[in-house]
Amino acid sequence: MNYKILGFIFFVLIAFNGYGQKKDKDKKEKAKDSIVTDLNTGSFIKSKRPYNPLAPSKAAFYSAIVPGLGQIYNHSYWKLPIIYGGMGAAGYFYVTNNKYYHNYRDAFKRRQAGYTDDPYYDLNGDGEGPDVTDSSLENGQDYYQSNRDLSLLIFIGIYALNIIDANVDAHLKQFNINKDLTLQPYLEETDFYSTPDMGVSLTFHF
Structure with missing residues (x-):
């Protein structure tokens, strides 16, 4: 099994894992931050909470x-x-x-x-x-x-x-980018060689 196939399987697993973690969260849940684990990176992140304009x-x-x-x-x-x-x-x-x-x-x-x-x-x-x-x-x-x-x-x-x-x-402390910054793998076919290429996309939402 060559390295390209292994890489393809690796990216598919990451993509499947990342998409499986997407859940719709209610914006009216408790105002305090809760600590959750990002399975894509293995790091701890804070869940997004409603903005409180009077806090400052x-x-x-x-x-x-x-x-x-x-x-x-x-x-x-x-x-x-x-x-x-x-x-x-x-x-x-x-x-x-x-x-x-x-x-x-x-x-x-x-x-x-x-x-x-x-x-x-x-x-x-x-x-x-x-x-x-x-x-x-x-x-x-x-x-x-x-x-x-x-x-x-x-x-x-x-x-x-x-x-x-x-x-x-x-x-x-009210800035939170955990939903506005995504890092996802992708697989596409190049027009020149007609072979699949793997990559990672980094997306910002403003």
Whole structure:
């Protein structure tokens, strides 16, 4: 038995198997995705579900109320550590920089008022000061203020990205091409040699 006949039998079996798997599905069945096996490829695919136009808005609204709630709605649980980790780190640096900003600002104000009792005046306790000059206090105040403001911007940015991600992810999760993309074998006779040729057709439906 030559290889062409074996190939022909192989394609016939695939075609028979593929056509045997075609079933009419009711579009009103349950909204959740169910996992089915594509016997043509042996891979797992999600069955098509009705499109919900309000899902992206709901996901964005949930994430706006509680960061990460939209990701839970989309079943993207792996994103929660990223969201809370980023917001937590930004919040921590905001609080820390804000604390040092106020310490340097208060010390600088007391220096300008003529006092020498701030924590930075005599750091080493030798009775001689100031150990930190007025200009250093002013520079430190500006430095921590800039870092504090940057931390706040990062926190707000992650919060906004959390909302955008929930909205976009809800859109993308509703795309399903399992019925709009088909891969089927075919057998046809060539006009030139009058011999059967085997091939595979890939079809898109828009």
